[in-house]
Amino acid sequence: MLDPRLLNLRPVTTYARLRIFLVGLVRFIFGFLILGCGVAVAWAAANGDMAPNHPGDMPSWWMVLVGCALALFGFGIASGGGGRMVLAFASGCCFLAGPEGVYLRMPKLGWFGLYSFQEHSLQWNQIEALTHFTQRINLIPVSRELRIRVYGGQQIVVPRYFFSASVKRNLARMEQLRIGQL
Numbered sequence: 001m002l003d004p005r006l007l008n009l010r011p012v013t014t015y016a017r018l019r020i021f022l023v024g025l026v027r028f029i030f031g032f033l034i035l036g037c038g039v040a041v042a043w044a045a046a047n048g049d050m051a052p053n054h055p056g057d058m059p060s061w062w063m064v065l066v067g068c069a070l071a072l073f074g075f076g077i078a079s080g081g082g083g084r085m086v087l088a089f090a091s092g093c094c095f096l097a098g099p100e101g102v103y104l105r106m107p108k109l110g111w112f113g114l115y116s117f118q119e120h121s122l123q124w125n126q127i128e129a130l131t132h133f134t135q136r137i138n139l140i141p142v143s144r145e146l147r148i149r150v151y152g153g154q155q156i157v158v159p160r161y162f163f164s165a166s167v168k169r170n171l172a173r174m175e176q177l178r179i180g181q182l
Contacts, residue, residue: 009096009103012173013165017088023161024084031078035071042067076112083113092117095163095170097177102127102148106162120156122148124178132167146170 044050045063052059087107096103101123108118128149135143146158146167160167 009098009100010177012095012097012170012177013163015090015093015095016162016164019161019164021085021088024081024086024088027081027084028078029081031074031076031081033074035074035078038067038069038071038074040067041070079113080109081113083109083115086113087115090115090117093162095158097174099178099180100124102174104148104156104158106158120148122150126150130171130174132171 041050042064045060045067048060050060050063087109090107092105093107094103094105101121103122104120105117107115109115128151129147131147131149133145133147134141135145144160144167146160148156148158150156158167158170163170165173
């Protein structure tokens with residue numbers, strides 16, 4: 001186990017507070033829009049504005065259920081966004097590397113905006129591969145991440161938006177710090 005205070009580890013990149021806050025703000029606003037739509041549908045169905053007029057119309061209790069489900073979904077998105085906004089002000093997050101190894105402390109997101117911290121301290125001989133991975137939806141890149149595969153099968157995923165530099169720049173800087181060029 002590496003102790004970053006005792007070793008000569010240097011920063012690979014910095015924690016991207018503004019990016020995390022903006023991602024959280026967008027999710028917070030979007031979640032509250034969905035929450036508002038769900039509440040409006042449930043309220044309209046409960047007060048009789050959406051009462052069935054024809055034999056083939058949906059029953060009003062079904063629309064109340066749909067509205068409540070939509071509101072719960074919106075609450076989940078909004079609370080996750082609020083958690084990300086709080087996460088932007090978290091202290092102690094870092095990504096360090098040096099000839100001795102890699103030290104990583106970053107948040108781990110949970111349900112409804114809750115988070116905890118995960119800390120990884122690895123020597124270079126414990127790391128099997130460093131991989132730049134792009135997540136795609138219908139061949140459109142939507143997210144990039146650094147994947148650190150450790151011998152024994154464990155995989156550490158570092159999302160792009162937690163740190164300021166790009167994944168390719170982080171990989172290049174880690175390699176330079178590993179061989180001691182910086």
